Amino acid sequence: MKTQEYIELEERYGAHNYHPLDVVLTRGEGVWVYDVDGRRYLDCLSAYSAVNQGHVHPKILAAMQEQAKKITLTSRAFRNDQLALFYKELSDLTSYEMSLLMNSGAEAVETALKLARKWAYQVKGVPRYEAEIITCAGNFHGRTITTISFSTEPLYRDDFGPFTPGFITVPYGDAAAVEKAITPNTAAVFLEPIQGEGGVIVPPTGYLSRVAELCKKNNVLLIADEIQTGLGRTGKLFACQHENVHPDVTVVGKALSGGFYPVSAVLADRALLGLFTPGEHGSTFGGNPLAAAIARAALKVIVEERLVERTVEVGNYFIEQLSEIPSPHVKEVRGKGLLIGVELKHESGGARRFCEALQDKGILAKETHEHVIRFAPPLVIDKETIDWALAHIREVLNME
Numbered sequence: 001m002k003t004q005e006y007i008e009l010e011e012r013y014g015a016h017n018y019h020p021l022d023v024v025l026t027r028g029e030g031v032w033v034y035d036v037d038g039r040r041y042l043d044c045l046s047a048y049s050a051v052n053q054g055h056v057h058p059k060i061l062a063a064m065q066e067q068a069k070k071i072t073l074t075s076r077a078f079r080n081d082q083l084a085l086f087y088k089e090l091s092d093l094t095s096y097e098m099s100l101l102m103n104s105g106a107e108a109v110e111t112a113l114k115l116a117r118k119w120a121y122q123v124k125g126v127p128r129y130e131a132e133i134i135t136c137a138g139n140f141h142g143r144t145i146t147t148i149s150f151s152t153e154p155l156y157r158d159d160f161g162p163f164t165p166g167f168i169t170v171p172y173g174d175a176a177a178v179e180k181a182i183t184p185n186t187a188a189v190f191l192e193p194i195q196g197e198g199g200v201i202v203p204p205t206g207y208l209s210r211v212a213e214l215c216k217k218n219n220v221l222l223i224a225d226e227i228q229t230g231l232g233r234t235g236k237l238f239a240c241q242h243e244n245v246h247p248d249v250t251v252v253g254k255a256l257s258g259g260f261y262p263v264s265a266v267l268a269d270r271a272l273l274g275l276f277t278p279g280e281h282g283s284t285f286g287g288n289p290l291a292a293a294i295a296r297a298a299l300k301v302i303v304e305e306r307l308v309e310r311t312v313e314v315g316n317y318f319i320e321q322l323s324e325i326p327s328p329h330v331k332e333v334r335g336k337g338l339l340i341g342v343e344l345k346h347e348s349g350g351a352r353r354f355c356e357a358l359q360d361k362g363i364l365a366k367e368t369h370e371h372v373i374r375f376a377p378p379l380v381i382d383k384e385t386i387d388w389a390l391a392h393i394r395e396v397l398n399m400e
């Protein structure tokens with residue numbers, strides 16, 4: 001079958017909740033993906049940072065195959081021999097004492113919010129059902145009813161109310177606004193260290209450390225959503241580390257499995273995660289042995305291949321080179337590590353047509369909001385490949 005036939009089938013039988021580029025992928029290897037017509041592309045999206053380790057990483061694949069032959073799902077009604085080891089390795093790597101495993105990112109976010117509420121009632125002494133959680137405008141934390149309840153994007157929420165109460169929105173990047181919003185009932189401040197889906201919005205230097213300070217001073221939890229920014233993407237294991245901030249709770253997902261399987265986790269110390277008691281929360285697939293074996297291998301690849309360190313080097317180079325491109329369309333280049341946004345001027349007609357032009361040249365990037373092209377290739381990319389991409393990006397950013 002050819003590209004057009006797949007597209008027609010998909011459009012006919014599948015819900016149209018995405019607007020993908022017209023490319024039908026069938027194979028991936030490292031930073032490259034291949035379509036059904038045999039064309040090769042550089043993946044500059046990395047499945048929203050889920051394939052930081054590169055497509056079909058051989059070591060993660062081997063771990064998956066090995067485990068799949070043994071046992072895949074036990075449910076948490078019984079223990080399994082992969083979960084314990086994964087907990088331990090995740091703790092060693094992140095220096096959080098404990099973790100709780102879920103599947104999708106949105107589920108881990110919901111878990112962290114439940115934890116914050118429970119802490120507010122059991123530890124902080126907030127009157128029951130009066131806990132407030134402060135969130136930021138422009139956020140993206142998933143697609144569940146609760147996570148869209150505090151979205152500020154009309155497309156994500158307008159037709160889906162009524163909404164979950166208990167959330168307060170403040171402008172992103174404004175620590176004074178957080179300070180003003182804190183009340184005796186505030187359980188947590190919940191934010192992304194860089195807003196990925198929001199258009200690669202990097203907050204002002206000092207913002208995260210100031211918010212962390214405010215949280216400490218007011219007995220409020222700081223919860224960081226590092227589902228997209230974590231695990232090396234920005235040139236640190238966690239983006240909060242750019243400001244030496246260690247949030248009370250960090251939520252990870254996406255690259256936790258290197259793209260093989262949905263695995264997410266809530267990371268925190270015992271004083272917090274120890275609050276959950278048996279039966280209060282769970283997931284049939286959460287912490288299953290296949291997920292744990294895959295995630296163990298995925299973390300090992302990040303460490304053994306020094307992906308965090310490599311990202312600093314190639315990321316700085318990529319940002320620098322993009323910034324130097326003379327173009328009538330570019331308004332701003334921003335980002336950290338290999339999470340890069342190129343914002344186009346509004347009169348340039350939107351980022352979509354530039355993404356389509358890049359596709360013609362063998363580069364897959366996706367517009368983020370209307371005017372931003374996100375460049376977030378797998379962290380295993382090398383300088384040579386970046387140079388190859390830059391040559392094409394220069395051309396596209398100078399088209400009519």
Ligand SMILES: *Cc1c(COP(=O)(O)O)cnc(C)c1O
Pocket residue numbers: 048103104105106107109140141142143192196197225226227228229253254
């Ligand atoms: C992708 C993402 C999520 C949601 O993860 P899913 O696995 O799609 O549910 C939440 N927060 C951030 C910051 C994300 O980038």
